[in-house]
Amino acid sequence: MPEAVGFEGVKDCSSLQEFxxxxxxxxxxxxxxxxxxxxxxxxxxxxxxLSLGRIKWFEGGQLNVxxxxxxxxxxxxxxxxxxxxxxxEPGSEIKVTYRQLLEMxxxxxxxxxxxxVKKGDCVTIYxxxxxxxxxxxxxxxxIGAAHNVVFAGFSAEALAxxxxxxxxxxxxxxxxxxxxxKVTELKRTVDAAVKDCPSVQQVLVAMRTxxxxxxxxxxxDMEEEMLKEDVVCEPEAMDSEDVLFLLYTSGSTGKPKxxxxxxxxxxxxxxxxxxxxxxYQDGDVFGxxxxxxxxxGHSYSVYGPLANGGTTVLFExxxxxxxxxxxxxxxxxxxxxxxxxxPTAIRLLLKYGDQWVQKYDRSTLKTLGSVGEPINTEAWExxxxxxxxxxxxxxxxxxxxxxxxxxITPRPSDPEIVPGMAMRPFFGIKPGKVVTSNPASGALCLAxxxxxxxxxxxxNHQRFIETYCQPYPGYFFTGDGAYRSKEGYYQITGRLDxxxxxxxxxxxxxxxxxxxxxxxxxxxxxxxxxxHDIKGQGVYTFVVLKKDADDQEADxxxxxxxxxxxxxxxxxxxxxxxxxQRLPKTRSGKIMRRVLRKVVERDLDGLGDLSTLDDPAAxxxxxxxxxxxxxxxxxx
Ligand code: 6R9
Numbered sequence: 001m002p003e004a005v006g007f008e009g010v011k012d013c014s015s016l017q018e019f020x021x022x023x024x025x026x027x028x029x030x031x032x033x034x035x036x037x038x039x040x041x042x043x044x045x046x047x048x049x050l051s052l053g054r055i056k057w058f059e060g061g062q063l064n065v066x067x068x069x070x071x072x073x074x075x076x077x078x079x080x081x082x083x084x085x086x087x088x089e090p091g092s093e094i095k096v097t098y099r100q101l102l103e104m105x106x107x108x109x110x111x112x113x114x115x116x117v118k119k120g121d122c123v124t125i126y127x128x129x130x131x132x133x134x135x136x137x138x139x140x141x142x143i144g145a146a147h148n149v150v151f152a153g154f155s156a157e158a159l160a161x162x163x164x165x166x167x168x169x170x171x172x173x174x175x176x177x178x179x180x181x182k183v184t185e186l187k188r189t190v191d192a193a194v195k196d197c198p199s200v201q202q203v204l205v206a207m208r209t210x211x212x213x214x215x216x217x218x219x220x221d222m223e224e225e226m227l228k229e230d231v232v233c234e235p236e237a238m239d240s241e242d243v244l245f246l247l248y249t250s251g252s253t254g255k256p257k258x259x260x261x262x263x264x265x266x267x268x269x270x271x272x273x274x275x276x277x278x279x280y281q282d283g284d285v286f287g288x289x290x291x292x293x294x295x296x297g298h299s300y301s302v303y304g305p306l307a308n309g310g311t312t313v314l315f316e317x318x319x320x321x322x323x324x325x326x327x328x329x330x331x332x333x334x335x336x337x338x339x340x341x342x343p344t345a346i347r348l349l350l351k352y353g354d355q356w357v358q359k360y361d362r363s364t365l366k367t368l369g370s371v372g373e374p375i376n377t378e379a380w381e382x383x384x385x386x387x388x389x390x391x392x393x394x395x396x397x398x399x400x401x402x403x404x405x406x407x408i409t410p411r412p413s414d415p416e417i418v419p420g421m422a423m424r425p426f427f428g429i430k431p432g433k434v435v436t437s438n439p440a441s442g443a444l445c446l447a448x449x450x451x452x453x454x455x456x457x458x459x460n461h462q463r464f465i466e467t468y469c470q471p472y473p474g475y476f477f478t479g480d481g482a483y484r485s486k487e488g489y490y491q492i493t494g495r496l497d498x499x500x501x502x503x504x505x506x507x508x509x510x511x512x513x514x515x516x517x518x519x520x521x522x523x524x525x526x527x528x529x530x531x532h533d534i535k536g537q538g539v540y541t542f543v544v545l546k547k548d549a550d551d552q553e554a555d556x557x558x559x560x561x562x563x564x565x566x567x568x569x570x571x572x573x574x575x576x577x578x579x580x581q582r583l584p585k586t587r588s589g590k591i592m593r594r595v596l597r598k599v600v601e602r603d604l605d606g607l608g609d610l611s612t613l614d615d616p617a618a619x620x621x622x623x624x625x626x627x628x629x630x631x632x633x634x635x636x
Contacts, residue, residue, distance in 0.1 A: 059240060073098045108229075117140075121169065126154075175208060409422055542580050
């Protein structure tokens with residue numbers, strides 16, 4: 001890190017880590033001055049009080065995120081490729097240079113401005129990964145509007161809820177999506193959502209396919225309108241702490257939370273982690289295969305790589321389309337240097353065998369990354385040995401929507417990597433001191449603020465404080481559990497709250513229960529996550545029917561699946577639905593999820609003390625029903 005030259009006593013990576021934590025303000029001030037282009041310099045590096053939920057970085061400073069991601073690279077290397085759009089159809093990639101991306105962004109910025117979008121507004125983007133989606137995000141940043149990208153796999157209801165909560169008056173979408181050779185009617189989903197969103201005044205529609213869609217009075221053809229706009233768009237001067245984006249994520253209640261990230265701190269953190277965790281060098285091709293609808297897509301397909309003037313891949317397809325060699329054929333064709341993906345995909349590909357990997361030349365690969373859920377040793381070893389031919393470091397990266405960027409990961413520090421461990425805190429990150437001895441297990445807390453962290457929950461600062469700041473005063477509570485080895489390395493063990501992780505996608509069990517409970521035949525329900533060999537976790541639902549319910553259980557299962565898919569998304573659908581007479585409850589009426597979890601994990605010895613249960617016989621009945629439903633095999 002060139003700016004570390006001025007840091008006293010810093011001679012290697014580990015002393016730099018120590019410096020960054022004990023001299024946090026000097027560290028971040030130097031990085032912010034060195035790595036961001038400011039319109040006006042900041043006067044205060046940080047003003048934070050974790051116990052009060054007050055987090056402010058680089059106050060007094062003004063900048064524009066799109067200028068940092070585009071203009072400054074256009075000044076030095078306009079013809080460098082910024083985006084490689086790896087479309088669903090293999091071999092049909094489209095490259096977009098920094099000059100072209102700036103032009104696209106400016107036209108779109110002008111278009112949004114002409115249609116009344118102002119600084120402080122929030123635009124909802126419902127698009128698959130594509131250059132126009134990135135240009136939409138950057139156009140918002142250019143004119144000072146916040147964006148709210150909603151994963152294009154979410155249903156109309158889920159989209160509507162997020163549009164309403166964000167109070168968006170503008171939505172940007174595409175006519176249709178294309179994934180694994182199948183067309184999805186994204187515009188139709190937007191139409192259905194917008195019906196329930198009185199705030200929406202206009203919908204911009206880009207054409208991903210040539211098939212026309214019905215346009216309503218609110219819709220406009222985005223690409224046609226963009227052609228009428230100027231290619232120069234004056235960037236808005238934004239304060240460091242103005243909102244850059246909202247991104248909805250699941251928590252332990254039924255209502256998703258709009259996590260808020262701001263301008264300078266987020267961008268700096270995304271850029272620095274991208275550069276050092278993956279040891280990204282100028283000219284490298286960075287391949288993050290996450291969807292832009294998740295935080296990984298925001299930080300490592302868009303903001304981190306573009307802030308660093310990098311070349312980044314936007315992946316529209318799936319790991320097994322048209323066959324299980326897709327990722328590695330793409331690595332060969334695009335000459336990818338860093339590949340960043342999810343354990344669930346690695347586990348899936350491992351089952352198809354090594355030949356799908358070995359067919360392709362992967363000699364360009366330098367670093368392999370993993371994100372989204374714990375990576376089991378078998379998957380880690382296979383990723384390292386087969387995909388990376390044993391020569392590329394595998395970095396397991398732990399972080400969350402709330403942390404903005406990677407917080408715990410083996411690199412940039414140079415020594416050994418233990419398979420399946422996130423290991424070491426990144427610069428400026430100090431995991432909690434609640435438990436000081438090693439080895440230790442406990443709640444993963446971060447003891448000091450960092451620039452990339454979330455600032456609040458949109459319209460609900462109280463929930464932010466209660467969720468993250470109050471459980472361990474003075475610390476940021478992540479919701480995850482961690483183990484720290486005797487060497488002081490961290491391993492993330494999973495969520496401590498009622499959030500589950502299905503194929504790397506976060507979902508609150510309460511969100512699914514809320515939908516299931518809307519079914520007129522259902523009296524109550526409890527959703528539990530269970531270990532699943534490929535998805536990481538699967539969804540197991542216990543349902544108690546109303547006394548007078550007369551539908552067949554099979555029909556009801558189908559109906560409940562449809563409801564979850566319609567109200568949330570397909571990935572949240574139950575793998576198992578078990579109908580029971582009653583749920584195990586404490587005498588005060590709380591459902592004992594711990595007991596249900598033990599039943600689905602087949603750990604009957606671990607059921608523990610059942611004496612506080614209102615009706616212990618309920619458990620026997622549930623064990624019996626689970627056996628009948630899942631047979632002797634592990635549920636899959
Ligand atoms: C980036 C992202 C966050 C939750 C997080 C944790 C789990 C993410 C992990 C991991 C173990 C890793 N998680 N990375 N668990 N090892 N390397 O995934 O954000 O969608 O908000 O999910 O995912 O449980 O709390 P998000």
